[in-house]
Amino acid sequence: MSELTKIVPFSEAYRSAFKTLNEEWITKYFKMEEMDRISLNHPKEYILDKGGYIAVALLNEEPVGVCALIKTTHKGFDYELAKMGVSPKTQGKGIGKLLGNHIIEKAKSLGAKKIFLESNRVLKPAIGLYRKLGFTEIVGATSPYERSDIQMELDLLA
DSSP states (O other), X not given: OOTTEEEEEOOGGGHHHHHHHHHHHHHHXXXXXXXXXXHHHOHIIIIITTTOEEEEEEETTEEEEEEEEEEOOSTTOSEEEEEXXXXXXXXXXXXXXXXHHHHHHHHHHTTOSEEEEEEOTTOHHHXXXXXXXXXXXXXXXXOSOTTOOEEEEEETTO
16 A cells, blocks of 8 residues: 555545545446435535544545445444445555544544444455454344345444
8 A cells, every 4th residue: 555545534625536436336336326325415414414424545635535434323333334435446455444444443533332334245355344344244234225235333342
């Protein structure tokens, strides 16, 4: 990974990158769903204004990865790690791991005890990354996403 990679908080300057980097992987493997449109078109209202956070990974000042921490109402969880996307041209360079670790530290700094995520088993590199970050699979959670076939949690107090 380049020493020129840094993580910065979301600002309006990265609005289109947040949307594009997520649409890229969603449309490659799945289809855009209503919840995608809401969060990607309105990140300030849907994520930030509700107490969430969005991280942007920059490589040579160009946004190449994004990840959100969304305040959740799921019982037993404080936040959801969501909307993680890394540009195909920079995948395999550790940017996802950098983003994941950053989001986990941010959740801790916000007082979170437990976070969860939803994904799909077809996204093997993503599932592998989540396991490396310490997430474990859970069952029984409901999802607003058709594509979600795996939910995972991370106990930040463990």
